[in-house]
Amino acid sequence: MIEYIELEEKIKSSKFDNCYVFCGADEALMKEKVKAIHGKVLQGAFADLNYMQFDGLTADMEAVVNACETIPFMDEKKVVVVFRATFLGEGEDRDSAKKYAAVSKYIENPASHCIFIMYHVFENDREKPSSKIKKLEKKACVVKFDKLKGFNLEKKVKSMFEEKGKNIGKIELKLFCDNLENNMHIVQNEVEKLCTYAYDREITKEDILLMLPQKSDNDIFNLVDTISQKKVEKAIDILNELIFKGEKVPYILYMVERQFNLILQLKYGLEEGKNKDALAKELKLNPYICEKMIAQSRKFTMKGIKKAVQYCLNTEEALKSSSVNSKTEMELLILNTITA
Template identity: 50%
Template structure:
């Protein structure tokens, strides 16, 4: 099993495997690497003839087999992708809608794929805390397994430094270390935070104060995910994140403040969206990073203005209870999450 930074090095060297199974929480990052592989191996003028993509929830084995066995046309390779291959999840069925055990057939065939073809399928986690499944591990000796996990330590610093350099900006070791400690270890966030810092610093060096001023703390991403699960009517997932934040030692009152703040921003975004304001305008008006603004605008689609107002009212009621009534704070926070998730 390799991580995506190792895959990146292999792509740069022009070294490719016959088959890849990718997994992780960040689907966009997975798609970006599939595009990198395709761009290297398939003649763009004939992309429609040498690139096949199938929905993992409906695909059958014969469709995959026929695509992989077809000779590429005016191109070095043929690339076949199965996206959102949910049959790779431990809690999912191996069978497609026709009752075919697609997982078993792929296990038997994957080592026989012709050299002319590259097979890629990927599985997206429901949340960042999910781990590699047993079904994916069953392919370890037969395909290249690529983990799209969060970056850590020196690997994170190396990637962040490369991003700054790609934007024509150098950054000191101390500042780089501080930057990596401040931002969430998600490549999309790192790219956008680096872009923001480069634009802000312009021709001068990036300083500790710049990073302190502009970069969002990691906890904000946990709160974003918590609220996101509430918006998807998945309170059990939101409570998992709540428990993890509280286990780290964060007080219920602080978490509540951050949740309430998130809903207040979303309310302003929702009102702005209904007035026809653009992402760029709202980002500037609310002083949000353009990437964060875009994600929160998507989140807002699951909330009406009325529902957001009710969510804020529930937060205020919970705040009063935490201050004035006895009882376990954790229980009150869990009840808040459930009550917001069932709002109509």
Template identity: 50%
Template sequence: MFDSLNLEKELKLKKIHSKYILCGNDENSIKGAVEKIKNIALNKDFEELNYTEIDGANLTLPQLINACETLPFMSEKRMVLIYRASFLKDHGDKAEEGRFKEIKEYIKNIPQECVLIMYYIFDNPREKESLKVKGLNKLAHVIKFEKLKGKSLEKKVEELFAERKVDISKSELAIFCNLVDTNLDILENEVEKLCTYAWDRKITRTDIQLLVTQKNENDIFNLVDYISQKKPDMAIDILDELIFKGEMITGILRMIQRQFKLLLNIKIGATQGKSKEVLSKELKLHPYICEKMISQSKKFTLKSIRNAIEKCLDTEKMLKSTSTNAKTEMELLIITVTTLL
């Protein structure tokens, strides 16, 4: 089993395999890896004719065979993506167990001109790869997407700055790593943002504090995303983590309010036909963050976003005017907003 850094090194050398299984907590990083593999495997001009996506929840063996055994058109390879492949998780229902056995047998001999990728997302940050996936390690190239940390994180970030020929000291590097989310796509975007801003001079602490999107902002994004998925228990887990890290509850509430206000502006802007570039400029958001929020806004209606903002304001008044348990009120807010969707 490999990690995302090993995969990245291989892709930089344009090396790809015929079968991949990707798993982890961060679907954005996994989707980014899929896109990189696709760019190497397929001719851009004929991509639509040689690329198939199938929802893992509805996959059938005949469907997989048809997708994999269709000959590539004007290309050496074709690519098949099975997303949200829940049959790769342990303890599935009978249908998923049967689907897994059929697919496990079939992928032993898929055509050499086909690149097959299957991925599934962990249900929580503490989840490990399934026993099924471990058992497929000899049949496919298995990649686990874990958050970078410690020395491995610092080394990776140092490489990103070095690739762009921009200097950063050890102390500034440590500050950057402490602040930024460890998602590889976010790391690259934050490094690119700093390098563009600093141009040909050394990165300073002021640059980092001014420009870097901090971890807690991404936590709030995920918290709101779990609300959109009607998973209040997962949203409350993030709330608990933020409190454990020392965030004040009033500060968390303000960040949630800000997230919903941004979603409201993005939703309204999108209905007016505004592009990502225009919204990014108007709302002073990094294009990558803006793109993520545009996707998130699609999970809400205008009414549900306005209701969420109203409930946030009600909770703020409650926290300021009574001696109620603040954490309980925040949990009630999350549950209430989820039920309004």
């Protein structure tokens, strides 16, 4: 198993494996490397005809294998990609097992003219490569896409500015990286926005502070606050924005549930006569955040907040079923908590 940085060096040197398995929490990085391989391998007039992609959730693996086996059109190579390859996760349902068996068998003796890529996006940063992925290491190049941090993140972001024809100072670069969510979809959007805003001048610290979006924790606070104000449309807009930024629904639910549980504990504490400082120390909250949450807690009745916590638990249970639409379940949670 290799890291993202090592893969990047191999692509620069035009050293390609026959089969790749990408896994990690940052889908944007995976898509970027798929595009880089595609761009290096397929450069002729028929490049688009020799690139095929399949949705792992719905794809027929026989069709995928046939696409790999079919010779390229007027070229030496072709690239076949299976995205959302959830069958590479730990799940053991019949469909996933069938898909996994098919690709596992194919990559034992893959077509030499095809570069076959599968990628599986983790639900969160804590998830590890599954036993299924580890079994494929002897047959394919497995690449783990951990989120970039520190120097590697700054180096990557600096190159993104340079591609836009913009230089950014070391202090400004660090400020930008330290105050932005570590998600390449968001980083790409913010680099584009900042370059457009600064246009033909140097990027300043003031530009960065003005243009940076709020972090997800603030968005979660705003989502719960909007629910407390019974503003359905605005709450759903915030939910959609979080999903657009790349946050996974289980993480959003976890943070919303955590917020409601804190509010419930604050309400109990206030009823017991505890003050802000005592509650902040007890719940390990920043005093300023604690003050804001106390104000938020007063917008809920005790009965309403207890129901909200229970609705979160019900939604968590529902999301464990593969048959439900996670976004729809979150929208139902918002509606239920607003009417609680």
